[in-house]
Amino acid sequence: MKMISFAEFGGPDVLRLVDAEEPHAGPGQVRVAVRAAGVNPVDWRIREGQFRTVRPIELPSGVGQDAAGVVDEVGEGVEGVEVGDHVFGEGSSTYAEFAVLSAWARMPEGLTFEEAAGYPSVMETALRVIREVGVRPGETLLVSGASGGVGSAVLQVARDRGITVIGTAGAANQDYLRDLGALATTYGEGWVERVRRLGRVDAALDLAGSGVLRELVELTGDPRKVVSIADFGEPGLGVRFSGAAGSMPEALAEAVALISRGKLHIPVEKAYPLAEAAAAHADSRAGHTRGRRVLIV
Structure with missing residues (x-):
């Protein structure tokens, strides 16, 4: 099969489309013929070697953790899913023609493979950080870097729970944030005062890692009401960094429920052929995403 791999840490140019042996579903797993794979910031952070001390990997390594596809192998002990089912979920080395998933759910009716591949990790992250920051219905949550995949999910989950959201993003994404139910403003000079004019802030999330932790505090x-998923700096501030993943099965179930009720939609900003994974990583790292980027297999 064809898959994306890298043999050394570095920039997008270390990614290669290679021939590899097909993986097979073990106990408690399913294998899918991948139709689309989600592109997440964690993918290029791993490729760059940012996590090599806390999450060592053996090189050469595959890339990717989110995928949507058609089940073609069911592992021992797995129930409730059959060969031919359309599923989306989390696995390993998902930038490939075949991938093994450890958590999955049936795709909601009307969802494309490309759309479905964009949900697993961002939905798990969104639910986790909302829980960790402790924001409650009736309160206001500030989201810095709100237009990307995680931000898009946070805004819609929060709205469904009765939480007001103030979102910061670039000028081109202001209407997008408003369409998702947020009070929107731009970042850049004077952004703190612009946020204050929109209302009181009870809790805040840093999703972009743009050096705004002091302002969020x-x-x-x-500082206990600020959670970041992208900024390791300023440990003296007392801000929490959220890195430990929560329950993916619960996140997928919540995604299915919200999508089925018409309360959640994360658009695919751009889809790339599998062979253009390097371009997808470069674009993802550049930021300013509206929704998700995915690879088409």
Whole structure:
């Protein structure tokens, strides 16, 4: 089969389309013929070697953890899914023609493979950080870097739970944030005052890692009410970094429920052929995403 692999840490140019042996489903797993794979910031962070000390990997390594496809192998002990089912979920080395998933759910009716591949990791992350920051219905959550995949999910989950969201993003994404139910403003000079004019901030999420933790603490008045998924800096501020993944099966179930109720939709900003994974990583790292980027297999 064809898959994306890298044999050394580095920039997007280390990614190669190679021939590899097909993986097979073990106990508690399913294998899918991948139709689309989600592109997540964690993918290029791993490729760059940012996690090599805390999450060692053996090189050469495959890439990717999110996928949508057609089940073609069912592992021992697996129930409730059959060969031919259309599923989306989390696995390993998903930038490939075949991948093994450890968590999955049937795709909701009307969802394309490309759309489905964009949901697993961002939905798990969104649910986790909302829980960790402790924001409650009736309160206001500030989301820095709100237009990407995780931000898009956070805005819609929060709205469904009765939480007001103030979102910051670039000028081109202001209407997009408003369409998702957020009070929108741009980042850049004067952004703190613009946020204050929109209302009180009870909790805040840093999704972009753009060096705004001090301002988020200032706006909330409490570092315990700020959670980041992208900024390792400023440990003295008392801000929490969320890195430990929660329950993917629960996240997939919540995604299915919200999508089926018409309460969640994360658009695919751009889809790339599998062979153009390097371009997808370069674009993802550049930021300013609206929704998701995926690879088409």
